[in-house]
Amino acid sequence: MNKQQLFEQIQRKKSFLCIGLDPVLDKLPKHLLKYEDPILEFNKQLIDATHDLCVAYKPNTAFYETRGVKGWDTLVKTWQHFPKDVFTIADAKRGDIGNTSAMYAEAFFNEQSSGMSFDSVTVAPYMGEDSVSPFLNYPEKWVILLALTSNAGSKDFQVKQSEDQKLYEQVISTSSKWTDSNQMMYVVGATKAEEFKNIRTLAPDHFLLVPGVGAQGGSLSAVCEFGLNKECGLLVNAARSIIYASNGEDFAEKAREEALALQQEMEQILLSANLI
Amino acid sequence: MNKQQLFEQIQRKKSFLCIGLDPVLDKLPKHLLKYEDPILEFNKQLIDATHDLCVAYKPNTAFYETRGVKGWDTLVKTWQHFPKDVFTIADAKRGDIGNTSAMYAEAFFNEQSSGMSFDSVTVAPYMGEDSVSPFLNYPEKWVILLALTSNAGSKDFQVKQSEDQKLYEQVISTSSKWTDSNQMMYVVGATKAEEFKNIRTLAPDHFLLVPGVGAQGGSLSAVCEFGLNKECGLLVNAARSIIYASNGEDFAEKAREEALALQQEMEQILLSANLI
Numbered sequence: 001m002n003k004q005q006l007f008e009q010i011q012r013k014k015s016f017l018c019i020g021l022d023p024v025l026d027k028l029p030k031h032l033l034k035y036e037d038p039i040l041e042f043n044k045q046l047i048d049a050t051h052d053l054c055v056a057y058k059p060n061t062a063f064y065e066t067r068g069v070k071g072w073d074t075l076v077k078t079w080q081h082f083p084k085d086v087f088t089i090a091d092a093k094r095g096d097i098g099n100t101s102a103m104y105a106e107a108f109f110n111e112q113s114s115g116m117s118f119d120s121v122t123v124a125p126y127m128g129e130d131s132v133s134p135f136l137n138y139p140e141k142w143v144i145l146l147a148l149t150s151n152a153g154s155k156d157f158q159v160k161q162s163e164d165q166k167l168y169e170q171v172i173s174t175s176s177k178w179t180d181s182n183q184m185m186y187v188v189g190a191t192k193a194e195e196f197k198n199i200r201t202l203a204p205d206h207f208l209l210v211p212g213v214g215a216q217g218g219s220l221s222a223v224c225e226f227g228l229n230k231e232c233g234l235l236v237n238a239a240r241s242i243i244y245a246s247n248g249e250d251f252a253e254k255a256r257e258e259a260l261a262l263q264q265e266m267e268q269i270l271l272s273a274n275l276i
Numbered sequence: 277m278n279k280q281q282l283f284e285q286i287q288r289k290k291s292f293l294c295i296g297l298d299p300v301l302d303k304l305p306k307h308l309l310k311y312e313d314p315i316l317e318f319n320k321q322l323i324d325a326t327h328d329l330c331v332a333y334k335p336n337t338a339f340y341e342t343r344g345v346k347g348w349d350t351l352v353k354t355w356q357h358f359p360k361d362v363f364t365i366a367d368a369k370r371g372d373i374g375n376t377s378a379m380y381a382e383a384f385f386n387e388q389s390s391g392m393s394f395d396s397v398t399v400a401p402y403m404g405e406d407s408v409s410p411f412l413n414y415p416e417k418w419v420i421l422l423a424l425t426s427n428a429g430s431k432d433f434q435v436k437q438s439e440d441q442k443l444y445e446q447v448i449s450t451s452s453k454w455t456d457s458n459q460m461m462y463v464v465g466a467t468k469a470e471e472f473k474n475i476r477t478l479a480p481d482h483f484l485l486v487p488g489v490g491a492q493g494g495s496l497s498a499v500c501e502f503g504l505n506k507e508c509g510l511l512v513n514a515a516r517s518i519i520y521a522s523n524g525e526d527f528a529e530k531a532r533e534e535a536l537a538l539q540q541e542m543e544q545i546l547l548s549a550n551l552i
Contacts, residue, residue, distance in 0.1 A: 008473035022376070062379035065348075068430055071383075072341075072348040093372050095400060096338055097427040100298070112331055114344035124371060124400045126422055128429020153371040153404020156450055157396035162438030164512075174432055 001087050001119045002140045003182050006207070007231040009055045009085060014267040016027040018056035018089065019258060020239025022063045023045065027244055027253045039071075042251075043078045046243055049252035051260055053084050053263040056235050058209075071115070076115040086092055086237070090118040095131040104136035109138045110247045111173050118256065120144050122187060124210070136179050143184050147171050148187025148199070149262065150212030159268050172202045181205040183247065188227075190218020190236070194227035207233050214241035220262070224269050238262060277361050277395045278416045279458050282483070285331045285361060285508040286540045287552050289321045289439055290543040292333035292508050294485065295536060296515025297322065297354065307464060313346075318527075319354045322519055323453050325528035327359050329539040332511050333472040334485075347498040351392040353530070363511070365485070366394040366421065374406035378413075385414045397421050398463060398485070401447045405454055412455050419460050424475070426465025426488030435521065448478045462504075466494020472502035483509050490517035496538070500545050508551055 001009075010016050011109040023039045035041040047057065059078055064071035082088050094104040104121070117149040120142035123132055135143045148158055148168040165173065174187060181203070190201055190212035199208070208227060212218035213236055220236060227234050232262075246254035270276045277285075284313060286292050296532035299315045308314040318442075323333065334417040335354055340347035358364050380397070383445070387393040399408055411419045424434055424444040441449065448462060452469050464475055466488035475484070488494035489512055496512060506546040522530035546552045 001311070060372070060376055060379075060385065062370070062376045066379040066386075066389055068383070068392065069345060069352055071390075076345055093370065093400070093403075094338070096336070096369050097425065099430075100336055100338045103336075103342040107338065107341035109343070110342075113342055114347075117379065122411045123368070124403045126400050126404050126433060127369075127425050128428060128432030128434070129429050130429040132429075149373070149403050151403060151406050153373075153406040153408075156404030157402060157446060158404070160438045160443070160446060162443070167433065167438070167443065172432060181498060183451045235345035245358045267539065 003207070003231065005063045006055065006087055009087065010232045013052065013263070014056055014270060014276055015053055015055055015263040016234050016266055017262050018058050018235045018237040019046070019050055019054045019242055019259065020091070020211070020237050021057055021059040022239045023243065024063065027247065029249060031249050034042070037074055037077070040074045042076050043074070044081050045081070045252040046255055047081055049241070049256040050085055050259045053259040054086065055254070056087040056089055057082055058237055060091040071268070077114040087120070088118045090121045090236065093122050093124050093146065095124040095127050097127065098130035098134060101131050105135045105138060105258040109135070109141050120185070122146065125175060131176060133162070134181065136183055141183070144209050145175055145184060145186055147170065147186040148188050148192050148195055150191045150216050150218065154189065167243055171203060172199065176203060176206070181207070185209050187211065190220070190223050191216055193219060193222035195221050196223060197227065200226055200229065204229060205233070207235060209235045209237065210236040214238045220265060221269070228269070228273050228275070232270065236266070277513040279483070279507065282363055283332065286546070288369045289328065289331055289539070291329055291331055291539040291545055292510050292512055292542055293330040293538050294334050294511045294513040295322070295326055295330045295518055296367070296487070297333055297335040297519065298515045299519065300339065301375070302522065305523050305525060307525050313350055313353070316350045316353050320357050322531055323357055323359070323530040325532040325533045327362060328520070329532070329535040330362065332363040332365055333358060333368045334513055336367040355394065357391045357480050363379065363396070364394045366392070366397045366528065367423065369398050369450070369461050371400040371403050371407040373403065373522070374410060376405050377520045378410035381411045381414060385417050391489065394453060396461070400420065401451060408451065408454060412459055417459070420485050420537055421447065421451055421460060421462055423462040424464050424468050424471055426492050426494065430465065445474070445478060447477065452479060452482070457483070461485050463487065466496070466499050467492055469495060469498035469501070473501060476502055480505060483511060485511045485513065490514040497545070503549070504545070504549050510540070
């Protein structure tokens with residue numbers, strides 16, 4: 001999905017919500033345990049209940065890998081269940097030397113090779129350009145590069161000052177020379193709302209993937225105040241607050257209610273910003 | 277495997293060789309294609325032919341993920357084939373917020389969960405302490421943290437100067453407070469031999485995992501000049517030069533010859549350093 005198509009989906013659905021599909025077997029509604037693959041059933045019902053309210057889904061690969069081969073199979077089948085009109089994010093935080101990153105790109109972008117073809121993959125920037133560029137060889141596929149993350153550990157290296165710039169600022173400045181805003185997004189945590197103004201001076205046109213609203217404590221309105229741009233430019237992720245809204249038989253219905261509340265809030269924000 | 281046991285294996289085998297198992301289907305000897313899982317057969321024969329000459333094996337997960345569920349199955353079965361006396365490294369370069377890194381730790385360390393229990397996993401430092409610490413909750417399991425990598429992109433961020441330290445130096449200084457040299461190693465590329473002296477002042481007791489000898493052009497003797505410590509402190513990885521030594525029916529025999537040449541060079545180095 002290219003940038004224009006993504007913005008069209010945002011306008012059509014009046015939403016810039018991304019739903020994080022990070023399922024843990026222990027937290028699943030008990031009635032799903034009778035299915036051969038309870039996590040797949042959980043994901044499918046969540047997708048069916050919410051896909052008109054969100055523009056993106058983001059399974060975090062860790063939650064699948066933890067179950068080995070079985071989990072990887074669930075990930076492939078979850079990918080197969082995504083409707084065509086959603087932007088799909090493999091939240092994998094990969095990155096390695098060039099020839100190895102090319103293998104990761106195949107894993108997430110080449111259906112013939114791996115059974116999956118996501119629209120995008122999250123990538124860690126530490127290893128630099130040749131660890132990122134292999135992902136950019138796929139037209140209309142995206143790299144979502146870690147910039148300023150939502151966790152406590154983001155203070156350890158990302159905000160260290162160096163040559164007049166913090167590390168995360170260097171990551172944005174340097175990587176924005178590798179490609180343009182049609183194939184690159186940045187991860188910026190919602191818990192860092194005070195930095196969005198600064199980030200928009202470095203990356204005015206890029207989409208930002210924003211985790212940390214909900215369970216992690218970030219505020220949607222604070223993020224939007226400085227984060228919105230002329231094509232919306234934000235994908236705001238919520239996971240636990242939606243997927244675990246209920247652990248009863250009504251889990252999908254309650255997930256829809258949570259997603260709807262966020263979509264309605266987003267619709268007001270888009271209207272106020274004259275984006276719809 | 278703990279640090280003392282690792283050093284004992286190095287002394288017993290007179291080797292600090294790590295073999296990278298990074299197989300690509302197109303490069304495999306043709307006669308293996310008749311097997312149901314040619315890559316598994318390739319790995320098994322390589323392991324059988326070399327395990328007395330090396331102390332560690334390092335499959336890079338990218339080379340397995342690229343083949344989806346099938347590839348993940350090969351990885352699990354390769355892990356099952358490792359002899360007990362080798363140190364095993366999941367070269368996965370993972371790292372995410374705390375609760376997600378805990379899932380990755382299960383994926384690579386908890387056999388009940390994922391079918392695999394490696395001795396160690398490579399981790400990317402960008403997201404800081406809470407992205408690393410969940411891996412340290414497993415006794416006698418190791419984090420191998422990216423410090424100064426062997427690729428061209430290492431110049432983009434890792435060597436940027438900040439507050440009197442380059443980023444990779446900060447990574448070592450800061451992370452060495454999270455645990456000691458009994459559970460943490462660092463990745464330092466063999467192509468950076470001039471930095472080993474400096475790294476040994478920051479991390480005198482840590483093992484270093486050193487890729488980049490062989491196909492990437494790094495020199496074993498240059499690495500050892502400043503890299504060796506009183507428990508050897510080095511695991512030097514070679515992949516392509518060993519696993520693709522021949523693409524004929526003699527591939528395992530030729531791989532053994534390459535591994536033997538490196539082992540013999542390492543034996544001389546260990547003797548000269550009075551470590552055996």
